[in-house]
Amino acid sequence: MAPTVVVSATNSWDITDFVVNQGHGVKGLSEMKLPSLPKHFIQPPEERIDASKVVCEECIPVIDMAGLDDPKVAELICDAAEKWGFFQVVNHGVPIGVLEDVKEATHRFFALPGEEKKKYSKENSNSNSVRFGTSFTPQAEKSLEWKDYLSLFYVSEDEASALWPSVCKDQALEYMKRSELVIRQLLDVLMRRLNVKEIDEKKESLLMGSMRINLNYYPICPNPELTVGVGRHSDVSTLTVLLQDDIGGLYVKGVHDTWVHVPPIRGSLVINIGDALQIMSNGRYKSVEHRVIANGSSNRVSVPIFVNPRPSEVIGPLPELLEGGEEPLYKQVLYSDYVKHFFRKAHDGKNTVEFAKI
Ligand code: OGA
């Protein structure tokens, strides 16, 4: 239900409080159908996407996982991870119904009243594993981002069953479980090029020792050209598996400061390399900047699974690379320190990775 607030009194009305603290999120603001974007969300021009920098001739690779036994497919995956840091996969083995269900569950969660969603906010959530929020780090940002999210950290099936919101937990868990095989297959292939022959227990903890799933909601925005859905950033994951709906709006940085759109393909998953794998691969695989534009006519959802090192792991260039004589470009850092550094500041492109540079 749209909250009753007198729009003409916007000067005396605390928008940040309404959006950030009261649990309405930008969805609440969107539903008020404001005639123009509140100043809180206006991004500086350099953070908005510049149409002259968008290239349409190039596209990130689309890889058919059905041919995984063919060494050529493995080569395509590793090449894409080196060149683009981004690719899409089709025939990945996650049933389309599972993908549809989790998108629907995302809409269901965000359709809950603010009061209900607020129970999962930083202040009210009874667990660190469940977090409803808006923008990225509102307390550190000069301009807010036009996005609400529910972030679910996976600890165990029992914990998820007990704590994740009931309108979406089964679907989120199913999507996560069904994605595990393709995640393993991708990591196997990527590791082989780095001279890592198998993912044993130690490597498993290092590469995929923790998982986080986010349900993202980008509501219809007045003046979408003045703001962003998500600002320029790279992910801190090992890799990210992203499900997007058919609206579009995700852009990836290409060569010479250009931006490339990731077109929605029904049934596909977008895979991107995160900072942790860039560091562990000693810079061979690239964690590439990306961002999401806001949309003036449709509500968009996306559901990324962040496949992360276990927080207690120390990450750095893999011994298999250093034994081969490579000079390390990165230090050994405690992964939880790296993540803390990321969440302390606003989105700032690729700067987080400086934290680990030698
Ligand atoms: C993210 C992200 C892209 C999208 O959540 O890190 O980049 O399309 N999302 O929502």
Ligand code: NI
């Ligand atoms: Ni991202």
